[in-house]
Amino acid sequence: MKSIRLIVPLTAVMCLTPLGAQNLKEFEKNVTEFTLQNGMHFIVLERHAAPVVSFHTYVNAGSVDDPKGRTGVAHMFEHMAFKGTPEIGGSYPAAEKLALAAIEKAYDDLEAEKRKGPRADEAKIKAAEATLDKAIAKANTYVEPNMFPRIIEENGGVGMNASTSEDSTNYYYNFPANRTELWFYLESARFLKPQFREFYKERSVVREERRMRTESDPQGKLVEQLLGVSFAAHPYRVPGVGWASDIENLRVADAKEFYEKYYVASNITISIAGDVSPARIRLMAEMYFGRLPKKPLPEPVITEEPEQSGARRVEVESPSQPIELIAYHRPDQNDKDDAVFDVIDGVLSAGRTSILYKTLVRDKQIALAAQAIATLPGGKYPNLFVFFLVPNQGHSLADIEKELDSILDNFKKEKIDPAMLARVKTRTRAGLIRQLDNNSGLAQLLASYHVNYGDWRRLFTSLEDIDKVTVDDVQRVAKQYFTTQNRTVAVTVQPAAAEGASEGGAK
Numbered sequence: 340m341k342s343i344r345l346i347v348p349l350t351a352v353m354c355l356t357p358l359g360a361q362n363l364k365e366f367e368k369n370v371t372e373f374t375l376q377n378g379m380h381f382i383v384l385e386r387h388a389a390p391v392v393s394f395h396t397y398v399n400a401g402s403v404d405d406p407k408g409r410t411g412v413a414h415m416f417e418h419m420a421f422k423g424t425p426e427i428g429g430s431y432p433a434a435e436k437l438a439l440a441a442i443e444k445a446y447d448d449l450e451a452e453k454r455k456g457p458r459a460d461e462a463k464i465k466a467a468e469a470t471l472d473k474a475i476a477k478a479n480t481y482v483e484p485n486m487f488p489r490i491i492e493e494n495g496g497v498g499m500n501a502s503t504s505e506d507s508t509n510y511y512y513n514f515p516a517n518r519t520e521l522w523f524y525l526e527s528a529r530f531l532k533p534q535f536r537e538f539y540k541e542r543s544v545v546r547e548e549r550r551m552r553t554e555s556d557p558q559g560k561l562v563e564q565l566l567g568v569s570f571a572a573h574p575y576r577v578p579g580v581g582w583a584s585d586i587e588n589l590r591v592a593d594a595k596e597f598y599e600k601y602y603v604a605s606n607i608t609i610s611i612a613g614d615v616s617p618a619r620i621r622l623m624a625e626m627y628f629g630r631l632p633k634k635p636l637p638e639p640v641i642t643e644e645p646e647q648s649g650a651r652r653v654e655v656e657s658p659s660q661p662i663e664l665i666a667y668h669r670p671d672q673n674d675k676d677d678a679v680f681d682v683i684d685g686v687l688s689a690g691r692t693s694i695l696y697k698t699l700v701r702d703k704q705i706a707l708a709a710q711a712i713a714t715l716p717g718g719k720y721p722n723l724f725v726f727f728l729v730p731n732q733g734h735s736l737a738d739i740e741k742e743l744d745s746i747l748d749n750f751k752k753e754k755i756d757p758a759m760l761a762r763v764k765t766r767t768r769a770g771l772i773r774q775l776d777n778n779s780g781l782a783q784l785l786a787s788y789h790v791n792y793g794d795w796r797r798l799f800t801s802l803e804d805i806d807k808v809t810v811d812d813v814q815r816v817a818k819q820y821f822t823t824q825n826r827t828v829a830v831t832v833q834p835a836a837a838e839g840a841s842e843g844g845a846k
Contacts, residue, residue, distance in 0.1 A: 363799045370785075370795070371617035375625060377633040378605025382785045382795055383620050384612040386778060390516040392613030393498075393778035396526060397786035398508040399608070400601035402579035403640055403717065409593045411545060411581020414503040416533075416594045416602075418541040420510065421501070423487040424532045427525070430481050438478035439536065443591055445471040475539060482536055490525065494518045498779060505579050505717035507790070513779060516614040520623055526609075527627035530602055535591045542589055549580045557659035557831055565664045565829035566716060568653045569723055573644040575716055603634040610786040610795075612778040644668070644721055651827040656834045660707075663736045664829045665726040665743065667820050672718035672791060678804035679816045680724055684713035685763035686755060686813070687746075692762065695726075699742055705734040709743075719791065723827075724820065736830050750817040754810040767805055 371383040402413045425432035449467035452459050491499050491512060499512035514522050553559035563578050570576030580586075609628075611620060647668055669680055688695045688711040699706035708729040715723045730739045775781060789795040 363796065366799070367796070371620075373621055373624070375604065375629050377629065377631050378603070378636075379624075379628050379631065380608045380789065381620070381624055382608070382610040382789060383615060383617045384610070384778075384781060384785065385615060385617065386612055386781075387614050390614045391513055391778065392516050392519055392522070392611060392615055393513045393782040394511060394522050394526065395610045395612075395779075395782035395786050396510040397608045397610070397783075397790055398510075398602060399506075399606045399790050400597075400637065401504050401506045401508055401717070402577070402581070403505045403574045403720070404597075404601060404637070405574070405577065405581065406593075406597075408585060409589065409597075410577050410585040411549075412589055412593050412597045413508060413601075414545055414580060415538075415542065415586075415589055416597050417501050417503045417508050417510075418545065419533055419535055419538065419594055419598075420529050421487055422534050422536050422541075424528045424534050427490070427528065428483055428486040428534060429536060430483060435478065435481035435534075435536065438474065438481060439591075442471065442474040442478055442539075445474045446590065478536065487525070487529065490521075494521055496522075503579065505575060506719040507787070509783070509786075511779065511783065513613075519615060519620075523623045523627040527630065530607070531630055533598060535594060538591050538594065542586065545580065546583065546586045549578075549583060549586060553578065553580065554583075557655070557657040558662060560657065561655050561662055561664055561829050561831055562715075564653045564655050565666055565725070565827060566723075568651050568829065569647075569666050569668070569827040570644055572642050573720060574640060574642065575644075575720060575722060579716065600637050603636065604628070604631040605634070605636050608786045608790050610782040610789075612782040612785070640720060647825050647827075650823050653827075653829045654832045655829065657831040658834060659831055661730055661736050662831045663726075663728040663730075663740060665728070665740065666715070666723040666827045666829075667725075667822075667825050669714075669722060669724045669820055671721050672714070676812070676816050677718075678801070679808050679812045680713045681767075682760065682763055682805065682808045683724075683750075683813055683816065684711045685767060686759060687711040689763060689766055694746060695743075698746060699728075699739065703742065705731050705742060706739050707731050709739070740828070747817060747821045750821065751814065754814050757810055760808070760810055760813070764805055764808075768802065 369385045371385075372381065374380045400413060402410070405412050422428055425435065429435045445467065449464065449471055452463045452467055488499055491514075495515040495518060496512050501508065501510045510526070512522075553563055566578070567576050609624075670676065685693075687693055688709065690696070691701070695706075695709040695711065699709040706728060708727065710727045712725040712727060715725045726743060728736070728739045728743065730736055784798050785795045788798045792801075
């Protein structure tokens with residue numbers, strides 16, 4: 340996957356083969372859009388080939404919106420959304436409500452004593468911890484584990500999952516067509532009345548995710564450091580999963596506050612693709628999701644990253660295979676040159692005919708892996724164009740970095756072969772057809788394009804942007820952005836040779 344953002348870049352957007360205006364008009368005939376009075380937007384695509392339906396809920400909020408000191412809370416609420424409602428996933432709702440309140444009271448008492456610092460009474464802390472453990476155990480007696488996902492599975496639902504990225508949070512699964520109303524009930528209920536049960540159990544799960552994907556993963560550590568050094572001001576510098584200390588101190592009130600602010604109806608887009616009747620979908624949308632109150636949209640991130648004025652470099656000690664990441668700041672997904680970056684990505688690293696593979700891996704054999712990533716970590720705000728490099732045995736990070744510099748210099752000095760550009764455009768058109776044949780992929784694309792570009796039709800018309808990219812555009816963008824002062828380098832180094840180890844090779 341070339342890009343972490345949900346907006347499909349080159350290899351996905353380009354998948355749309357010859358989908359011109361005529362095909363867009365044909366496709367458009369099967370699409371119905373409407374907005375509820377509370378601001379929630381729906382996109383409905385009729386496809387009657389099979390009696391199944393894919394549902395995609397796109398919340399326009401992600402980890403970039405985490406409050407300071409509460410990083411990881413967007414991800415935490417995603418976990419809470421699977422815990423159901425007071426009626427789904429628990430027995431005796433009134434008793435459970437009291438038990439959950441008792442947990443928070445016990446936690447408040449524990450934190451109050453700990454905040455006394457050196458004057459804290461250890462005996463009182465231990466007593467408060469014991470009270471908290473008892474309160475959690477009491478609340479757990481009312482929990483019916485995994486009831487929300489179990490209901491879905493028992494009714495033929497498949498592919499149930501969710502994801503929290505920097506820019507959004509997404510919930511999705513597929514149902515038989517005759518269970519469409521059940522989806523409306525379940526999905527609306529968990530956003531109308533979320534139940535924050537087993538919060539501290541899930542907090543431990545999220546903490547373990549960070550330990551596994553970042554702290555125990557050299558590549559995860561390196562990406563985290565790259566973002567932290569590349570961005571001085573913008574929240575893209577903060578890891579999406581959150582900082583360890585923030586996760587460990589998240590409270591139910593933090594998740595509730597995030598939910599109240601960002602899970603407003605007008606900040607949610609739902610796309611539905613499959614064997615459905617748009618008229619019936621609208622009736623059910625109004626019946627179930629119309630219950631969500633109308634609230635103002637949350638404000639977007641206003642912090643802007645200042646222009647980088649010099650090269651930056653960071654080293655991460657790791658006994659792993661040497662890895663290098665080289666990043667250049669680039670504008671956001673709505674910039675006029677967004678398509679140019681996708682084309683550069685394709686020219687440099689799309690397949691075995693790409694420049695990076697042929698030069699660094701096949702011909703000179705100085706790299707085991709060499710890849711470009713057009714967008715990191717998200718596309719909503721100005722972000723990074725990144726190169727991922729792993730040296731071959733007998734070669735150093737310095738060797739591979741020098742070769743990449745040479746490739747980029749050629750990009751600036753000489754125009755790329757028009758035939759190569761044409762191949763990239765053709766390749767780009769080759770893949771989206773597969774996603775267009777898939778209800779789930781289509782539902783995701785329709786929602787993400789609507790939110791990020793203001794119109795799902797950009798899924799089709801973005802191909803025109805790709806087609807308009809010229810060899811002159813590629814050269815111009817390379818000259819403008821692939822500069823030394825705009826570059827940040829992150830490398831792994833052997834612990835025993837931290838100093839100057841960026842010159843060490845693979846072993």
